[in-house]
Amino acid sequence: MNETQMKAQITKEIKKVKDVGKITAEKISDIIKAAVSDTFDETKTSVKNISHLIKEAVTTSVKGLDEAEKETEIIIKGAVEGAINGVCEKKELAVKTTRNKIEEMETRLGDEKNNLEEILRKSLEGAEESGSLLSGGIKKRVDAAIVDIKLKNTELLGLTENTVKEAVKHAIASGKDIKETVSHIAGNITKKALEEGRLNRERIKDVAEKVLSSAITAAQESGKAVKEASEGAFEGTKNGIESIMESVGDKSKKIIKSDLTKTKKDIKTIEAIFIESVRRVASHSEKTAKEILADLADKTEESSCAVKKKARRMAGTAAEKLKDTGKDVARATAEAAGKATRIVAKEAVGLGKRSVDVARGAISGMWKGAVDALDNKKDSQKNKND
Numbered sequence: 001m002n003e004t005q006m007k008a009q010i011t012k013e014i015k016k017v018k019d020v021g022k023i024t025a026e027k028i029s030d031i032i033k034a035a036v037s038d039t040f041d042e043t044k045t046s047v048k049n050i051s052h053l054i055k056e057a058v059t060t061s062v063k064g065l066d067e068a069e070k071e072t073e074i075i076i077k078g079a080v081e082g083a084i085n086g087v088c089e090k091k092e093l094a095v096k097t098t099r100n101k102i103e104e105m106e107t108r109l110g111d112e113k114n115n116l117e118e119i120l121r122k123s124l125e126g127a128e129e130s131g132s133l134l135s136g137g138i139k140k141r142v143d144a145a146i147v148d149i150k151l152k153n154t155e156l157l158g159l160t161e162n163t164v165k166e167a168v169k170h171a172i173a174s175g176k177d178i179k180e181t182v183s184h185i186a187g188n189i190t191k192k193a194l195e196e197g198r199l200n201r202e203r204i205k206d207v208a209e210k211v212l213s214s215a216i217t218a219a220q221e222s223g224k225a226v227k228e229a230s231e232g233a234f235e236g237t238k239n240g241i242e243s244i245m246e247s248v249g250d251k252s253k254k255i256i257k258s259d260l261t262k263t264k265k266d267i268k269t270i271e272a273i274f275i276e277s278v279r280r281v282a283s284h285s286e287k288t289a290k291e292i293l294a295d296l297a298d299k300t301e302e303s304s305c306a307v308k309k310k311a312r313r314m315a316g317t318a319a320e321k322l323k324d325t326g327k328d329v330a331r332a333t334a335e336a337a338g339k340a341t342r343i344v345a346k347e348a349v350g351l352g353k354r355s356v357d358v359a360r361g362a363i364s365g366m367w368k369g370a371v372d373a374l375d376n377k378k379d380s381q382k383n384k385n386d
Helices: 003-019 025-043 047-067 073-132 136-152 160-174 178-195 201-222 226-255 260-268 270-283 287-302 306-321 341-385
Strands: none
Touching: 003 025, 003 047, 025 047, 025 073, 047 073, 073 136, 136 178, 136 341, 160 178, 160 201, 160 226, 160 341, 178 201, 178 226, 178 341, 201 226, 201 270, 201 287, 226 270, 226 287, 270 287
């Protein structure tokens, strides 16, 4: 029916219930809802014209109730609710249906993630068994490959926190380049952990806090180098987040598949997310680490740090890349369950050692690069003098 027919029907139905003396809030609500719903559906009223439709429905119903001398507060409320429900009810049902589908997808995602973890563990077990049959250099290469695969999947395997702790403990025990080593460890593990799932606010907070708190805990348990470990963990975690953000520009369709507006908002607030995580970890840390992290957080907020600049730039890039990307209704919220603490701790020891080796290699390469650059500069200066 059109708008004129809607008003006529409302007037007619109110008069009908008045004549039989059965005017109630519920009855009036049903009358108005039916008329508005039919009009809304048949005329395909646009969103911008809904207010006019509701105004006409409510005005007509109030006039009819006035004539029926039933203009009480509860009856008027029924009329207004009926009019609004007439346009909202079907959309509410659609929202509920979609929400149920999302919940089903989340459950399915959790099951698939658990299944993937089990498959990965069984695959690694098979590779380890093959390694046990080998010897010498071949066995070492197989073992190294297995450890690297585990390092690439620390979040899925539930090894992130234990791996960071073991790695930091090894770095502190070595007594050499502690801050730089911890920075590389935290940066590598943060980046890899974030690569395992969709980049969003909750995931960044979760990973950042895991890496930071595990590094600080390891230093506090070691009873030394808390300052170096805290500064290195802060720097490394920040670098890991920056690194993953840089990949958003080129791989946004693979990493981010969510509502564009939410994605842009999340990316633009990454600095705030990181600082929030730092302060949260600081609040649970002992005095030295607490003071260091709080100071670093203050200084980062005061300055226009790299995270903020890159976030602005990458938000624009991601927006362009995501124009044709569909919405991801399966949010990664399910956690892999049933992880054996003993197995996790044992695996983390090997991963921690490997993380230190990787960090040491990176630092060695950095120092070598600096030396080579210095040598080249000296040679250039010498040739110039000659």
